[in-house]
Amino acid sequence: MSQQRQKLAEQLAEAVAQALSEDLDRQERVLLVVSGGSTPVPFFKALAAKPLAWSRIDITLADERWVDEQSSDSNAKLVRENLLQGDAAAARFVPLTAEASTPEEGVAAVAEQTASLSWPASVVILGMGGDGHTASLFPDSQELGLALSTDEPLVAVRTPSQPQPRITFSASRLHQAHRHILHITGDDKRAVLANALNGDDVRQLPIRAFLSCPLAIYWAP
Numbered sequence: 473m474s475q476q477r478q479k480l481a482e483q484l485a486e487a488v489a490q491a492l493s494e495d496l497d498r499q500e501r502v503l504l505v506v507s508g509g510s511t512p513v514p515f516f517k518a519l520a521a522k523p524l525a526w527s528r529i530d531i532t533l534a535d536e537r538w539v540d541e542q543s544s545d546s547n548a549k550l551v552r553e554n555l556l557q558g559d560a561a562a563a564r565f566v567p568l569t570a571e572a573s574t575p576e577e578g579v580a581a582v583a584e585q586t587a588s589l590s591w592p593a594s595v596v597i598l599g600m601g602g603d604g605h606t607a608s609l610f611p612d613s614q615e616l617g618l619a620l621s622t623d624e625p626l627v628a629v630r631t632p633s634q635p636q637p638r639i640t641f642s643a644s645r646l647h648q649a650h651r652h653i654l655h656i657t658g659d660d661k662r663a664v665l666a667n668a669l670n671g672d673d674v675r676q677l678p679i680r681a682f683l684s685c686p687l688a689i690y691w692a693p
């Protein structure tokens with residue numbers, strides 16, 4: 473982990489902790505939506521160390537891979553092992569998983585299980601892939617149009633570029649937040665973001681669906 477990425481993770485954790493604590497002053501419970509993948513790990517660790525009223529914080533994921541919760545590809549496992557540690561273990565984590573063997577079969581159960589979360593979220597933290605996807609809004613997925621347009625909260629997604637099927641909150645649901653943050657690292661992603669900022673076709677680079685939320689960008693080389 474480069475020093476710059478570590479510093480970025482710490483600055484992001486500071487900003488998110490500040491946002492959560494401001495909202496906790498006004499609301500009984502607050503919602504934090506995080507992303508999976510590899511980038512957020514140092515941020516999760518830094519956030520877990522913050523003194524917050526964790527028992528009043530709900531945490532969920534922007535999207536999930538449809539795998540066993542013990543799989544190393546599980547975003548829920550990533551959150552449990554890196555964020556829900558120490559005092560932060562008192563947070564209520566609502567995963568996007570269900571007993572069903574496919575996300576298409578499980579999406580209704582996940583919708584029921586996440587129905588108790590109260591939106592708008594305090595903060596939605598997004599990641600981005602090299603193809604401009606965010607959450608599981610993939611440019612090559614057949615369900616992209618649906619995920620970008622539906623008012624339903626969740627969409628089951630299959631995409632040729634990814635090994636597992638997925639479930640994602642829809643763009644309209646992810647828009648429901650007081651603050652949106654994009655957390656990315658590396659020159660490749662900087663170039664993808666620059667490209668995204670230079671055009672409008674959301675289906676080509678789905679991160680564009682969030683560029684005017686407004687979106688705070690946390691980037692380090």
Ligand SMILES: O=C(O)[C@H](O)[C@@H](O)[C@H](O)[C@H](O)COP(=O)(O)O
Nearest residue numbers: 507508509510511599600601607
């Ligand atoms: O489950 C996931 O993979 C995500 O939530 C996804 O949208 C992620 O944020 C990007 O793919 C970036 O992933 P990296 O941080 O691993 O580059």
